[in-house]
Amino acid sequence: MIGVFDSGLGGLTVVKELLTKLEGYKIIYFGDTARTPYGTKSAETVTRYAIENTKFLLKLGAKIVVVACHTASSTAMSVLKQTFSEVPFFEVVTPSMEKALSLTKNKKIGLIGTRTTVASKVYDKLFAKRDPEIKLYSNPAPLLVPLIEEGWLKKPETRKIVKKYLIPLKMRGIDTLILGCTHYPIIKKLIQEKAGKRIKLVDPSEEVALSVVKYIKENPEFKPNLQLNGLEIFVSDLTPYFGKIAEMFLGRKVELKKVALEEIINA
Numbered sequence: 001m002i003g004v005f006d007s008g009l010g011g012l013t014v015v016k017e018l019l020t021k022l023e024g025y026k027i028i029y030f031g032d033t034a035r036t037p038y039g040t041k042s043a044e045t046v047t048r049y050a051i052e053n054t055k056f057l058l059k060l061g062a063k064i065v066v067v068a069c070h071t072a073s074s075t076a077m078s079v080l081k082q083t084f085s086e087v088p089f090f091e092v093v094t095p096s097m098e099k100a101l102s103l104t105k106n107k108k109i110g111l112i113g114t115r116t117t118v119a120s121k122v123y124d125k126l127f128a129k130r131d132p133e134i135k136l137y138s139n140p141a142p143l144l145v146p147l148i149e150e151g152w153l154k155k156p157e158t159r160k161i162v163k164k165y166l167i168p169l170k171m172r173g174i175d176t177l178i179l180g181c182t183h184y185p186i187i188k189k190l191i192q193e194k195a196g197k198r199i200k201l202v203d204p205s206e207e208v209a210l211s212v213v214k215y216i217k218e219n220p221e222f223k224p225n226l227q228l229n230g231l232e233i234f235v236s237d238l239t240p241y242f243g244k245i246a247e248m249f250l251g252r253k254v255e256l257k258k259v260a261l262e263e264i265i266n267a
């Protein structure tokens with residue numbers, strides 16, 4: 001059983017990728033809709049939530065945990081790995097960093113993400129270790145999450161804001177851009193249009209799904225079983241609006257199951 005968690009429903013972009021690449025596995029997803037957003041919260045708070053979410057997924061029987069949330073992947077991984085040392089974790093930052101390294105020619109890479117992701121400097125540290133010649137230029141893009149959740153995917157306002165966020169990165173001459181947030185793949189086309197053809201995009205949902213698939217194929221204990229195939233989605237708060245957002249991210253109608261926040265906190 002594959003456990004996936006996110007601050008909300010944006011992490012379903014990762015689930016969508018997993019579903020296209022894997023058959024015969026049960027996926028359980030937890031979206032922390034009661035405590036979303038994570039992207040404006042402190043690293044300490046996000047780490048505490050990430051521990052609780054992981055405990056909940058493990059309690060349900062998850063054998064691997066995918067941290068679909070970019071903010072949690074940027075801030076909580078060392079504590080998560082220490083706290084649950086036996087659990088194989090997958091996060092979105094490392095595979096995105098590797099992909100960006102493989103794509104860049106001029107070693108100038110851009111990053112957009114939530115404020116907390118950018119402030120964590122996780123990418124700066126990883127690039128410095130892997131290739132000190134890499135120049136990373138980051139810009140927080142906090143308005144994009146609410147615009148996407150409102151479904152304003154092609155509105156002129158969204159186009160203008162995307163353009164504005166990309167200007168300082170383009171001025172630095174980046175040739176690669178990391179879409180450092182669960183939501184951005186939904187407007188990938190628009191971002192590509194505003195970035196221009198010369199800039200290559202890194203979609204973390206694709207990269208993390210590839211690393212999960214590779215791990216599963218290499219580990220015989222994760223045998224596919226078509227009878228187990230399926231997706232179960234839990235949320236810590238439920239409104240009709242969340243149902244609509246989930247449908248947008250997953251591309252189809254889904255049932256959301258509400259779990260009390262106390263159950264997460266006390267998992």
Ligand code: DGL
Pocket residue numbers: 006007008010011036037038039040068069070071072114117145180181182183
């Ligand atoms: N899931 C978050 C991320 O990928 C975006 C939404 C939030 O701020 O909680 O960083």
